[in-house]
Amino acid sequence: MDVLKGDSAGFEGILNRLMELSRIAALAEMASGIAHELNQPLGAIATFSQAGDRLLNRPEPLVPRAREVFQQINAEAMNAGEGIRRIRRLFDHAEPTRIRCQMSELVAELVPALYALAGAAHVSLKVEAQSPLPEVNVDRLRIQLVLFSLVQNAIEASTQQDGAQALIAVRADRYAVETSITDSGAGVPADLADKLFRPFFTTKAGGTGLGLASSRASIEAHEGSIGFEKLKPTGSRFWFRLPIVTS
Ligand SMILES: Nc1ncnc2c1ncn2[C@@H]1O[C@H](COP(=O)(O)OP(=O)(O)O)[C@@H](O)[C@H]1O
Ligand SMILES: [Mg+2]
Known part of the structure; x- marks a missing residue:
């Protein structure tokens, strides 16, 4: 056989x-x-x-x-x-099933697929996670989809460059666990900054413009926040924050 x-x-x-x-x-x-x-x-x-x-x-x-x-x-x-x-x-799915877990576990589970995507686009991907991390209470798959969409954007933003790099970093402060994705792409033009999270806004030929809009909806459903900053000399850092479980 x-x-x-x-x-x-x-x-x-x-x-x-x-x-x-x-x-x-x-x-x-x-x-x-x-x-x-x-x-x-x-x-x-x-x-x-x-x-x-x-x-x-x-x-x-x-x-x-x-x-x-x-x-x-x-x-x-x-x-x-x-x-x-x-x-x-x-x-309108039923209430998401949320469980207590560490953000680093969610990242670790997804990382093989992310490395594969980055590798195919010749982008070198690194991951840094603070350890130990406080717990968050999340719908794991929904948060993994947010991470996936942001990494996909980071790869798409830097894919044409030589030596393109992306970094996933997870760290915590007193209130929240912050996951951020830094890329070495061209960055977001200033005049587009307040349009990025609108449904169907895209600058890509085959884009849907739904990645950031649905990511924001998911993060807000978790009482979190999401945003980005322009980096110098080039690139962006997209981040999302999820509140720490207190009790
Ligand atoms: N890392 C990034 N660097 C530069 N621009 C970005 C980045 N991520 C998102 N964008 C901009 O935001 C737009 C919307 O992103 P998204 O909602 O994921 O939709 P799509 O990826 O289908 O275009 C993109 O078309 C792009 O212009
Ligand atoms: Mg996208």
Whole structure:
């Protein structure tokens, strides 16, 4: 019997392509779901509003019939609102399962995948974690996804450079555990600084603009904060802070 051998050299490439494809496939489904929920009521609103205009725009306006048309427009608008709420409910997961753990454990678990990504992009990735660290109370996978998105951005920001470097650092102060990702990329232009966290804001040809927006939502759901600073002479440091468990 043949044994199926893993081809570790192809691993980074296929990992990258699968991630890209899963992002695009999920977004395409979501866009078509929204279109499906909205097209019908929007079409009806357009038709009814033309009818309403005709009923009123005549020598003797037919007010009672126009009012009925307005009520139908209102009902269709409410339908559209319900459609959007239905889609949102799909993504409203139950309360996240949060457990007490050390941020360094979460980083350690993800680091092999991050090294693979960085290696494929010729970026040298380092990790520094203070030890011991106070505990945080988190939904592990959600926080790992934030870390992953920030590292992905750091790699994408510095991938064209020779000797590109990125650093993940974890440290604590009295109130919070701070995880930061430093890169040696070109940095964020000053005029874009207040747009980065907006949903769908991207400067990349194939970007979704959802990495930072969803990271901020996750961190805020954990009563934490997220931000970035420009580094001199070049690069950025993106960070997020999660409150320390006190009792
Ligand atoms: N480390 C970084 N260095 C420079 N610019 C960054 C960095 N991280 C994010 N950005 C900017 O923020 C934008 C939004 O990032 P994100 O929400 O992750 O979406 P995407 O990566 O799909 O573009 C990026 O397109 C880029 O312009
Ligand atoms: Mg991104």
